[in-house]
Amino acid sequence: MVMDSQLPPPAPADPRDPQADSRDSQADPHDPHGPHDSPPPLTERHFSLGDRRVRVLLGHDCLDDVAQALTGLDADRFVFVTDDTVQGVVASKLAGVVEQTAPALLLSHPPGEAHKNLATLSRFIDLSLDFKVTRRSVVVAVGGGIPGNIAGLLAGLLFRGIRLVHVPTTVIAACDSVISAKQAVNTAHAKNTVGLYHPPELIVVDFGVVAMGSPRDMRSGTCETVKNALAIDPGQIPTLRRLLRPRADYTASDLEEIFELSLAVKSRLLLEDPHEKYSGVLLEYGHTVGHALELASAAPGSGAVPVKHGEAVALGMAVAADVAHRLGALGADAVATHEELIERVGVCRCLTAGLDTETVMHHIGFDNKRGYEAHTSSDVPMVLLGALGVPLGLGQHYLTPVPRRAVRAAVDELLRRGRECDGGHDRGHDAHG
Ligand SMILES: NC(=O)c1ccc[n+]([C@@H]2O[C@H](COP(=O)([O-])OP(=O)(O)OC[C@H]3O[C@@H](n4cnc5c(N)ncnc54)[C@H](O)[C@@H]3O)[C@@H](O)[C@H]2O)c1
Ligand SMILES: [Zn+2]
Numbered sequence: 001m002v003m004d005s006q007l008p009p010p011a012p013a014d015p016r017d018p019q020a021d022s023r024d025s026q027a028d029p030h031d032p033h034g035p036h037d038s039p040p041p042l043t044e045r046h047f048s049l050g051d052r053r054v055r056v057l058l059g060h061d062c063l064d065d066v067a068q069a070l071t072g073l074d075a076d077r078f079v080f081v082t083d084d085t086v087q088g089v090v091a092s093k094l095a096g097v098v099e100q101t102a103p104a105l106l107l108s109h110p111p112g113e114a115h116k117n118l119a120t121l122s123r124f125i126d127l128s129l130d131f132k133v134t135r136r137s138v139v140v141a142v143g144g145g146i147p148g149n150i151a152g153l154l155a156g157l158l159f160r161g162i163r164l165v166h167v168p169t170t171v172i173a174a175c176d177s178v179i180s181a182k183q184a185v186n187t188a189h190a191k192n193t194v195g196l197y198h199p200p201e202l203i204v205v206d207f208g209v210v211a212m213g214s215p216r217d218m219r220s221g222t223c224e225t226v227k228n229a230l231a232i233d234p235g236q237i238p239t240l241r242r243l244l245r246p247r248a249d250y251t252a253s254d255l256e257e258i259f260e261l262s263l264a265v266k267s268r269l270l271l272e273d274p275h276e277k278y279s280g281v282l283l284e285y286g287h288t289v290g291h292a293l294e295l296a297s298a299a300p301g302s303g304a305v306p307v308k309h310g311e312a313v314a315l316g317m318a319v320a321a322d323v324a325h326r327l328g329a330l331g332a333d334a335v336a337t338h339e340e341l342i343e344r345v346g347v348c349r350c351l352t353a354g355l356d357t358e359t360v361m362h363h364i365g366f367d368n369k370r371g372y373e374a375h376t377s378s379d380v381p382m383v384l385l386g387a388l389g390v391p392l393g394l395g396q397h398y399l400t401p402v403p404r405r406a407v408r409a410a411v412d413e414l415l416r417r418g419r420e421c422d423g424g425h426d427r428g429h430d431a432h433g
Helices: 063-071 084-098 118-130 145-160 171-177 215-231 234-243 252-272 279-284 287-298 309-326 332-345 357-364 404-420
Strands: 043-049 052-059 078-083 104-109 138-143 163-168 182-185 194-197 202-206 379-382 385-387 400-403
Touching: 043 252, 052 063, 052 252, 063 084, 063 202, 078 084, 078 118, 078 145, 084 104, 084 138, 104 118, 118 145, 118 182, 138 145, 145 163, 145 171, 145 182, 145 194, 163 171, 171 215, 171 252, 215 234, 215 252, 215 279, 215 309, 215 332, 234 252, 234 332, 252 279, 287 309, 287 357, 287 379, 287 404, 309 332, 309 385, 309 404, 357 404, 379 404, 400 404
Parallel strands: 052 202, 078 104, 078 138, 138 163, 163 202
Antiparallel strands: 043 052, 182 194, 379 400
16 A cells, blocks of 8 residues: 555445444454454453543454444544554554545554654644544554554644544553553654643554564563563562563463553553653653663664663663662662563663763763752652662652762663673573564
């Protein structure tokens, strides 16, 4: 299918079942679109984002059910937002089914952070308006967190907000970015600097599609669930010990269990803090150093392997635990649990090979948690733990001002261990695979 092309006009009247959107979990054996050779029914969940109750449908190999959920929204037009990889995997097929009931536009961008920007957004706004979207139209994000964020911003801006549906296809999108109202794109200055809050109307996850992602992307997404367990709900750690595998060769059912863990933690936090500014800042555990590792490794000419977001968060948690231990706040047992889970999830410190402490410290200076509370330039505001699931931190944002020299010492230690790793991976996995 041609990028940004309008799909053919809709087929003549295909009367829709008005109950389609409330028939939350039963596959319809008479559905003319579906294979339905005894598909398991969709599971329905909900969570709250401010005054919005978000419906979540979960299934395996259930694209026809996803399409049915979309057509049940009674939209006059659909705008699908995807990337060029996911377009071929699933988005074109989904748009093709849905456009039998209403005109559909498929907007696609090349994969990667470099395209999560205002230029892509502006082009998609123009194409959507050319397509004559109205307040009754629905934007459908199909893909990972990148098309998800672009679509979220597109839906939030068109007519000051039209309906948004997420069909996440990566672990990070399913378990993290779609369970949020935050939408943002990057600028030349930094990641996620221009955005707004716009909650989705509906989320539909086909774990059969999510399981098609690369092991490294699945590992990266799973790290966020590990973060939630360490920082917010250590009661999940035994389940994670059972589920986690360094090779990240997860089945669709494993991924659904991992999703349920994330949903439990995030929905609890979002209930009290839908804008993720207060207790929601705990979700940023590991991100202060994590973002810096991500940026430093992605810089042109860094000579390092670009570290993925979740991998960077895992390494950032190792640093946060080390810092808290050095400050006398976190016990050795809790530090060891960090090490153990980071090992089980399959993130190796050798990912930091080629990075230097100065560059990482430079990026830490631009962390987006600056400004929540007053701090001096010699401090780094970080989420730190006093015990598993117990944040330290003064004020309402759970941030601790940490002397830069303490952060520097822990970053030094991380990079030293990265250099010493022989890359042999006798743990039986390939950290870069
Ligand atoms: N609250 C929030 O808004 C929030 C939270 C977390 C992350 N994010 C954002 O999410 C982004 C990262 O998300 P991501 O890792 O999903 O990135 P992504 O969207 O780039 O997806 C990663 C890669 O996987 C490919 N892919 C997607 N689905 C696939 C499938 N089913 N099979 C095979 N390949 C597939 C994509 O083409 C891409 O190359 C970042 O920009 C981050 O800022 C936002
Ligand atoms: Zn994250």
